Amino acid sequence: MKGVDRFLIPRPRGELRYRCILCEGAFPLDRFLYTCPLCGGLLRIEDLRFEELKEVSPEGWREVFDRRRFLGVEVLKGIFLFHELILPTVPLEDVIYLGEGHTPMVRANEELSQWVGVPFLLKYDGLNPSLSFKDRGMASAVSFINYMIRHKGLEEVLGICASTGDTSAAAALYLSYLPKERVRSVVLLPEEKVTPAQLSQPLGSGATVIEVPGVFDDCMKIVEELAERYEVCLLNSKNPLRIQGQKSYSYEVAQQLGWDTRSLVVVVPIGNAGNVTAIMEGFLDLYRLGLIEELPTVLGVQSEHANPLVLWRRTGQYRPVKVRPSVAQAAMIGNPVSFPKVAQLVEQHYGDRFVVVEVSESEIMEGMLMANRHGHVVCTQGGEAVAGLRKALAEGLLRPEGRFVVKSTAHHLKFAGFQQMYFEDAFPPEYGIRPKDELKNRPVKLPASAQEIARFLGLKPKG
Ligand SMILES: *Cc1c(COP(=O)(O)O)cnc(C)c1O
Numbered sequence: 001m002k003g004v005d006r007f008l009i010p011r012p013r014g015e016l017r018y019r020c021i022l023c024e025g026a027f028p029l030d031r032f033l034y035t036c037p038l039c040g041g042l043l044r045i046e047d048l049r050f051e052e053l054k055e056v057s058p059e060g061w062r063e064v065f066d067r068r069r070f071l072g073v074e075v076l077k078g079i080f081l082f083h084e085l086i087l088p089t090v091p092l093e094d095v096i097y098l099g100e101g102h103t104p105m106v107r108a109n110e111e112l113s114q115w116v117g118v119p120f121l122l123k124y125d126g127l128n129p130s131l132s133f134k135d136r137g138m139a140s141a142v143s144f145i146n147y148m149i150r151h152k153g154l155e156e157v158l159g160i161c162a163s164t165g166d167t168s169a170a171a172a173l174y175l176s177y178l179p180k181e182r183v184r185s186v187v188l189l190p191e192e193k194v195t196p197a198q199l200s201q202p203l204g205s206g207a208t209v210i211e212v213p214g215v216f217d218d219c220m221k222i223v224e225e226l227a228e229r230y231e232v233c234l235l236n237s238k239n240p241l242r243i244q245g246q247k248s249y250s251y252e253v254a255q256q257l258g259w260d261t262r263s264l265v266v267v268v269p270i271g272n273a274g275n276v277t278a279i280m281e282g283f284l285d286l287y288r289l290g291l292i293e294e295l296p297t298v299l300g301v302q303s304e305h306a307n308p309l310v311l312w313r314r315t316g317q318y319r320p321v322k323v324r325p326s327v328a329q330a331a332m333i334g335n336p337v338s339f340p341k342v343a344q345l346v347e348q349h350y351g352d353r354f355v356v357v358e359v360s361e362s363e364i365m366e367g368m369l370m371a372n373r374h375g376h377v378v379c380t381q382g383g384e385a386v387a388g389l390r391k392a393l394a395e396g397l398l399r400p401e402g403r404f405v406v407k408s409t410a411h412h413l414k415f416a417g418f419q420q421m422y423f424e425d426a427f428p429p430e431y432g433i434r435p436k437d438e439l440k441n442r443p444v445k446l447p448a449s450a451q452e453i454a455r456f457l458g459l460k461p462k463g
C-alpha cells in the first residue's frame with residue numbers, strides 16, 4: 001500500500017478547539033482554559049477536522065501507526081506516535097519526548113491468574129520516566145506549553161498542580177526540561193499524604209513544593225482558585241491537554257493487541273477520573289476511525305475508603321464522599337474532577353460497558369503483594385486493579401470469557417512504605433488492614449558465616 005507513505009511522518013494538521021461538554025461552546029486553543037467561560041462546564045479538546053482523517057482507511061492508519069514504531073524518529077517513540085489523535089496542530093519539533101509511553105504488556109503469571117479467576121495481561125505504566133502514567137498527560141500538556149512559547153509568543157509560564165504525588169512528579173519532571181528563565185514549576189501537596197519517594201521527585205526536579213494541611217481535594221480547590229484568578233497554567237487532569245496525552249494508553253493497548261479489541265475488558269483504578277476519561281475517549285477515537293470494531297468494557301476500581309463512583313453506579317446519584325485513609329493513596333479522592341465527563345461518556349457511548357467495583361483496603365494490599373510475589377511489579381493502585389478484577393468476576397459483574405488488560409498505574413517502589421507497614425503489621429486502625437502471615441516477609445539477620453546460613457536454610461552437604 002504505497003498510498004500511506006506520505007502520512008508516515010506527521011505534519012501539523014487539524015483544527016483544535018476547546019469544547020464545553022455542557023453548552024457545546026467552542027473556544028480557540030490560544031490560551032489555557034480549564035472550564036467553560038460561558039457556563040463553567042468541563043472542556044474537551046476537539047479536532048474540527050477529525051473527519052478528514054477518514055481520507056485514510058482503517059487499514060491505512062493501522063499500517064501508519066505500526067510502521068512508525070520502526071522509523072527511528074525520536075519524538076515518534078513516545079505518545080506522539082499517535083500525533084493525529086493527540087495534538088495534531090503541534091509540529092514535531094516542539095514535542096517533548098522524555099521516554100514516556102509504549103509500556104510493556106506482560107502476561108500474568110499462571111498461579112496469579114488462577115487466584116484472580118482468569119488469564120490477563122498487566123500493562124506496566126509504572127515504567128514511564130517518572131514512574132507513573134501521568135507522564136503521558138504531561139508529555140502532551142508540556143509539549144503544548146513549549147509550542148506556545150516557541151510559536152505563540154508565550155513569554156512566561158508558571159505551571160502548577162495539586163497532587164496525590166504522581167502528578168507533581170510528572171509535572172515537575174517535564175517542566176524542568178523547558179527553559180528556566182521562562183518556566184516555573186510549583187506543586188501543591190497534602191502534608192504527609194504522599195510517600196517519601198513521591199515527595200523526593202518534584203524536589204529533585206527543582207520544583208517549588210508547597211505542603212498544605214488537608215487531603216488532595218483541599219489542594220485541588222486551592223489550585224482551581226489560583227487558576228481562576230491568576231495567570232498560571234493548571235496541570236491537573238482538569239486541563240484537557242492532559243487528557244489528550246493520556247488517551248495514548250488506549251491506542252497502545254489496541255495496537256499491542258493487534259487492533260483486535262473484541263470482548264476486551266480494561267481494568268483501571270479511579271481517583272480523580274482523568275485516567276478513566278482518557279481511556280474511554282481514546283478507544284472512542286479508534287472506534288470512530290474504524291481502527292477497532294468494538295469498544296471495550298471498562299472496569300473501574302475504587303477503594304471502600306474513596307468510592308464516589310461506586311456509590312453513583314449503585315444509587316444513580318452522584319455525591320462527593322469524605323475520604324478515609326487508603327493505601328491506594330493516588331486514588332484517594334472524594335470528589336473526582338472529571339466525573340461529569342465520565343457520566344457523559346457512559347450515557348452517550350459506554351452504557352453497560354462501564355462497570356465499577358469496590359474493594360477493601362486489605363484486598364488492595366493482597367492484590368499488590370500477590371502480583372509482586374508472582375513476578376510482577378505493581379503499585380498499590382495496580383494492586384487495587386488486580387483485586388478489583390478478581391472481585392468483579394467473583395461477584396458476577398463480569399463474565400470470565402473476555403480478554404483482560406489490567407493497568408498498573410505506577411511503580412511499586414513509590415509505594416514500598418505500604419508494603420513495609422503490611423509486613424510489620426503497622427497500619428493505623430483507620431485503614432482496617434489485618435495482614436495475613438503468609439504474605440508477610442522480613443529480612444533475617446544472621447552471622448556472616450556460610451555454615452550458619454546453611455544451617456538456617458536447612459541445606460544438605462554435597463556428595
Ligand atoms: C493519578 C493516579 C491514579 C488515579 O488516576 P485518576 O486520573 O486520578 O483517576 C491511579 N494510580 C496512580 C498511581 C496515579 O498516579
Ligand SMILES: [Zn+2]
Nearest residue numbers: 020023036039
Ligand atoms: Zn459551557
